[in-house]
Amino acid sequence: MTTTTDDSAELRAQLVDxxxxxxxxxxxxxxxxxxxxxxxxxxDRFAVHDPATGRHTHHDPTVDRASALAAVYSxxxxxxxxxxxxxxxxxxxxxxxxxxxxxxxxxRPGHRVLEIGTGTGYNAALLCHGLGDHAVTSIDIDPGLxxxxxxxxxxxxxxxxxxxxxxxxxxxxxxxYDRIIATCGLxxxxxxxxxxxxxxxxxxxxxxxxxxxxxxxxxxxxxGRFTDYASFMRRRTDTGETAPTVHDILTAADRDGATYxxxxxxxxKERPLQCLHAIVHSHVHKVMVHSDEGDLYVLSNPGxxxxxxxxxGPDGQATVVHGGLGDLWGDLVGLAAWWDDLxxxxxxxxxxxxxxxxxxxxxLDQPDRAxxxxxxxxxxx
Numbered sequence: 001m002t003t004t005t006d007d008s009a010e011l012r013a014q015l016v017d018x019x020x021x022x023x024x025x026x027x028x029x030x031x032x033x034x035x036x037x038x039x040x041x042x043x044d045r046f047a048v049h050d051p052a053t054g055r056h057t058h059h060d061p062t063v064d065r066a067s068a069l070a071a072v073y074s075x076x077x078x079x080x081x082x083x084x085x086x087x088x089x090x091x092x093x094x095x096x097x098x099x100x101x102x103x104x105x106x107x108r109p110g111h112r113v114l115e116i117g118t119g120t121g122y123n124a125a126l127l128c129h130g131l132g133d134h135a136v137t138s139i140d141i142d143p144g145l146x147x148x149x150x151x152x153x154x155x156x157x158x159x160x161x162x163x164x165x166x167x168x169x170x171x172x173x174x175x176x177y178d179r180i181i182a183t184c185g186l187x188x189x190x191x192x193x194x195x196x197x198x199x200x201x202x203x204x205x206x207x208x209x210x211x212x213x214x215x216x217x218x219x220x221x222x223x224g225r226f227t228d229y230a231s232f233m234r235r236r237t238d239t240g241e242t243a244p245t246v247h248d249i250l251t252a253a254d255r256d257g258a259t260y261x262x263x264x265x266x267x268x269k270e271r272p273l274q275c276l277h278a279i280v281h282s283h284v285h286k287v288m289v290h291s292d293e294g295d296l297y298v299l300s301n302p303g304x305x306x307x308x309x310x311x312x313g314p315d316g317q318a319t320v321v322h323g324g325l326g327d328l329w330g331d332l333v334g335l336a337a338w339w340d341d342l343x344x345x346x347x348x349x350x351x352x353x354x355x356x357x358x359x360x361x362x363x364l365d366q367p368d369r370a371x372x373x374x375x376x377x378x379x380x381x
Contacts, residue, residue, distance in 0.1 A: 006066045008038050011073035015095060018075070024099045029109075033129040034095065039072050042120045042152050043092055046071075046078040080120055081145070089236065089243075090145055092120045093183060097230060101181060104213055104227055105204050107131060111178035114196065115139070116167035117235070121149030123183055128158040136160035137177070139167050141236050167235060168379050170196045182206060185232040187282035187377040189354045194220045206232045208278030209271075210347045214354065223367055225351040229275065237379075244302055249287045252300040253307040257323035264310065264318035265336050268297070273339050275347045279362075280335060282377055284328055299328040342371070 016034045019025035025034065040061060047056040048071050056079065061068040072078065073095075081090035107113050113127055118140035127136045140146050143164045150162050163171050167182070168190040176198040182205040189212075193203055197216040202224075204213050209231045214224035234243065244252075267273065269288070277284070283303050289296040295312045306324030313319060320329045339345070345364060353361045353370075360374040 006069055008040060008069060008073075009035075011069055012036075012038070015073045015075075019096060019099045022096065024096050024103070026103060027130075029130040030099065030102045030126065033126040034099070036129055037122065037125045037156065039078075039092065039095075039122055040069060041156055042122045042125065042149070043072070043078050043080055046080050046092070048074075048076050049079060078120075081142075089233065090119050090142065091233065092122045093232070098123055098126065100228060101183075101204060101211070101230075102126065102130075104211065105179050105181050105202065107179045107181075109135075111135060112173075112175060113137070113179045113181060114171055114177045115181050115183065116170075117183035117232075118146055118149050118162060119183060120145075121153045123181075124149065124160050124162075125153055125156060125158055128153070128160050133159045137163065137171050137173070139163040139165050139171050141166055141238065166237065168192065168237075172196060177201060180204070182235075183232060184235040186235050186379070188358075188360055188374070188379060189214065189222065189352075190379055191358045194222045194354065194356070197222075206230050207352070208280075208282060209275040210279065212352050214352065220356045221354060223351070223353040226347045229271070229347065244285055244300065246287055248302075249285050249300045250289070250298055252302070253298045253309040253321075255307075255323065257307075257321045259319065259321045262310070262318050262320045262329060263333060264297075264312045264316060265333065265340070266316075267340065267344070268332070268336055270344070272344065272346050273336055276339055276350070277332060277335055280372070280374060281328075281331060284331075297329075299332065301328060 012035050016031055025031055045060045047058045049056055059068040059071050075094050075096045077094045078092040109131060112135050115124055115138040118124060118138040124136055124138045138160055146162050146164050170192045177196055178198055178201045180193055180197055180203045185206045189205055194216050199218045201216045203222055209229055210226040211228045211230045212224060213227050214222035216222045283301050285300045287298040297310045299308045304325045306326055306328050308322035308328040310318040310320045310329050322329055349365055351363045351367060353367055361370050362372040362374055363369050364371045
C-alpha cells in the first residue's frame with residue numbers, strides 16, 4: 001500500500017490491521033504494543049533491500065518524512081547499519097516476523113525475558129510495553145547500538161536492562177528467565193542458554209532458515225519443533241567481523257581443484273531442502289548463478305577454507321570442482337538424497353533436542369524418532 005501521510009499513529013493502526021488481517025497478530029497486548037510504539041523514533045536513516053534487484057533504497061526522515069514513514073510502516077526490514085562489504089549488521093526486523101515471534105514466544109505478564117540482539121531497540125520496546133520494563137533484559141555485541149537504543153528507549157519512556165556482550169553467553173541473573181528470544185541467526189543453541197532458563201521456560205531461536213521453539217526441562221535439556229521459516233542476520237562474535245559477500249564466495253571457489261562428475265538433483269533448489277542444509281551445514285555459504293553456460297552452484301566455508309562449484313550440464317549431470325577439507329558438494333547431494341528418502345518433509349515436521357551436554361539431535365515428527373545428530377559447531381567463530 002502506498003501512502004503519503006506523515007501521521008504516525010494512523011500508519012501504526014494500519015500496520016496492526018494488516019498484521020491482524022494476515023492472521024499474524026492475535027494477543028491484545030501485542031496489538032496494543034504495535035499501535036503504541038512509534039517505530040521511527042528507534043531508527044533514523046535506513047535502507048530497504050529490494051530482493052528483485054539486489055539494490056538498497058535509502059531513506060532519511062529529515063529529507064522526506066512521508067516517504068520514510070511509508071517504508072517504516074511497510075512490512076519490510078529496515079537496514080540501519082552495514083559493514084564494509086555492504087552486508088547488514090543491524091536492522092529493525094520486518095513487523096510480520098516480529099509479530100509472529102512474539103506470538104510464538106507466548107510471554108505473559110510475570111515472565112522475565114532475555115532478548116539476544118538489541119539492534120534498534122524496537123523489539124525491546126514492544127516487550128517492555130507488553131510486559132513492563134522490569135521484565136526485559138536485552139544484550140548486543142555492539143556498544144554503539146546499545147547506547148543508541150538506550151537513549152531512544154528512554155525517549156519513549158522505557159528503561160529495560162541493556163547489556164553489551166556476546167549473546168551466546170546470555171546474561172546471568174539471580175532469577176532464571178522464563179523466555180529467551182533471539183533476533184539474530186545462530187548455528188547452534190549456545191550451551192549457556194538452557195542453564196539461564198527456568199524449567200518449562202522457552203527458547204525461541206533462528207537456526208538456518210527456520211525458527212525453533214524449545215522447552216527447557218529440569219535436566220537443562222531443551223526440546224521442541226521447528227515452527228516457521230525465518231532468516232536473520234548472523235550473530236557476530238565481535239563488531240569488526242565482516243560477512244562474506246557474494247563476490248567473496250564466488251572468488252573463493254574460482255580456482256583449480258579436484259574435478260569429478262556428479263548428480264545435480266532436480267529438487268536441489270527446493271526451499272525445505274535449502275532450509276535443512278542451512279541447519280545441518282550452518283557455516284556453508286551458497287550462491288546460485290544462472291547463465292547460458294548452465295546453472296552454477298557455488299559453496300564456500302570460510303572457517304575451513306573449503307569450497308566447491310558445480311555447473312549443470314545438458315545431460316542433467318554436474319561438473320564439480322572442489323578443494324579444501326571434505327567435499328561440500330558431496331555433503332549437499334548426500335543430504336538431498338537423505339531428505340528425498342524421508343519423503344521430502346517440510347521443516348515443520350522436524351524438531352530439535354539439545355541435551356545437557358550440548359548435543360543437538362534432529363528428529364522427525366516425534367522426539368523419540370531421532371534422525372540425525374547435528375555436527376558440532378564452534379560458536380566462537
